[in-house]
Amino acid sequence: MHINNLTKSKFDDPNALLFRGVTAKLQPADRIALIGGSGTGKSTLLRILSLLESFEEGTIALEDRSSTEWKPHSWRRKVSYVAQKPIMRSGTVGFNLRTVSQLHNLPFDEELARKYMAAVGLGQTDWNKQAGDLSGGEQQRLALVRSLLLQPDILLLDEITSSLDPGSKQAVESLLLEWVTGQSDPSARAYVWITHDLEQARIISNQIWFMADGGLLEQAETGAFFAKPATEQARRFIQGLKEGAKSDE
Structure with missing residues (x-):
């Protein structure tokens, strides 16, 4: 996927920009951790990349074809967005799992x-149970499995472990790392994962995208970014998260 000069206005003030000039490339086998403060546009960027949001300027291309040349249905077959707050369709767990097959005639x-389901700790879940009766963490994991069943090329993940206990969080991380790197053709898949957990960012990524001050300020290899951020904004952001983590202990 090629992202070129994306510009997006704020929802509550069309005359003000949420971000501008976002340019990046997502290559096969990339594992991107998208980090930055609240309100910098990370979730909006993922929704734009999944064609769920419009944008004012710029272009997005998938497989060297502009987003305007794709039918949204076909694009979302290849690029799957998993929201932080999952939406369950009215019905059972099994019905929700079959949803993507029905929608895409698969x-x-x-x-x-x-x-x-077993990999994310839901192997014992009753498929006849109403999905709306699951806990928030269970719904997050069910939504992830639902998207994985599409077998997309790219996953766009918006804080998908925010409601999970440490064990479930680790299970999801392991599954997604295996999803990208453990297949027979490890160059075929990639993800962009929003997280506010620096330790998780280190574990799940090989690159960091850092958003601040109305743009995508840094794109760097994960180890290099944490060893020596290129911008003062990133240094302050990392320090702030470290201090917040200490205060929570």
Whole structure:
């Protein structure tokens, strides 16, 4: 995916910019941690990349074809967005798992569904249970499995472990790392993952995208970014999160 000069206005003030000039490239096998303070436009950027939000300027291309040349349905088959607050369709767990197959006219792979459910700690979940009765963390994991069943090329992940206990969080991290790197063709998939957890960012990424001051200020290899951020904004951001983590201990 090629992102070129994206500019987006604020929702509550169309005359003010949320971000401007965002340019980046997402390559096969990339594991991007998208970090930055609240209100910098990280979630909006992911929604734009999934064609769920409009933008004022710039272009997005997938497989060297502009987003304007794609049908949204076909684009979202390849680029799947998983929201922080998942939306469950009215019905059972099993019905929600089959949703993507029905929407995209794909055969439902029950074996793969059960494999993913087990991997995220939901292997014992009753598929006849109403999805709306699941806890927030269970819904987050069900929404992730639902997107994985599309077998997309790119996952856009918006704080998808925010409601999870440490064990479930680690299970999700392991599954997604395996999803990118453990397949027969490890160059075929990639993800962009919003997180406010610096330790998680180190674990799940090979690159960092850092947003601040109305733009994408840094794009760097993960180790290099944490060893020596290129901007003062990033240094302050990292220090602030470290101090916040200490105060919570």
